[in-house]
Amino acid sequence: MPATFPSSSTLTASDAVQDYRRRGWTVAETANGVCLITDERVAAVELTGPLAAEVRRFLRANNLSGPVIEIPGAERREIHLVVGAAKATLAIEALRGAGATVHTDGASIPLPPTRLSNGAAAWDISPTQARWIPPLVAIAAAVNAAAPARHRRLAEVAC
Known part of the structure; x- marks a missing residue:
């Protein structure tokens, strides 16, 4: 039976650390x-702006969504927690080429409840809402699927 995970709004930092x-x-x-330290088990992919929105739609439509942290700011910024980064070298290169930031090998990721200079990190999809932590290649597939959509829209606007 999976562990239950209280809403981040009801957790203190020490409760969150334990959970x-x-x-x-x-x-x-x-x-x-609180910060996640990426390791061989859990990594993160950070997306911004319209790409983040397109990826989110793709993941939801294909029932692939996992935990997503929303980072406040002028532009949409979200961090998807992922697994399987150690075996996804080509996917990591493709993600970086598409403008994503891939956090691996000890990178520090703010987890709710964490105060940032422009607000607080918040779960958009909490670990209890997600049925799994998706593999990094699923995020890469979503980015790849989003790329043609962006190019089509630009072509439609240009015509």
Whole structure:
């Protein structure tokens, strides 16, 4: 039976740390809150702007959504937690080529509840809402599927 995960709005930082660790995640407490430390089990893909919106639609339509952290700011910015980065070198290269930031090998990712300079990190899809943590290649497929849609729209506007 999967562990239950309370809403981030009801968690203190120490409660969150315990819950994240029960999930097998490597986390650290900082002055601003809690951070995921990416490792061989969990990594992250950061997307911004229209690409983030297109990827989100693709993942939902194909029932592939996993935990997503929303980072406040002027432009849409979200971080998708993923697994399988160690075996996805080509997918990582493709994601980076498409403008995504891939966080692996000890990168620090803010987890709710974490205070940032422009607001607070928040779960858009919490770990309890997600049925799984998708493989990195699923995000790469979503980015690949979103690319033609962006080019079609640009061509339609140009005509």
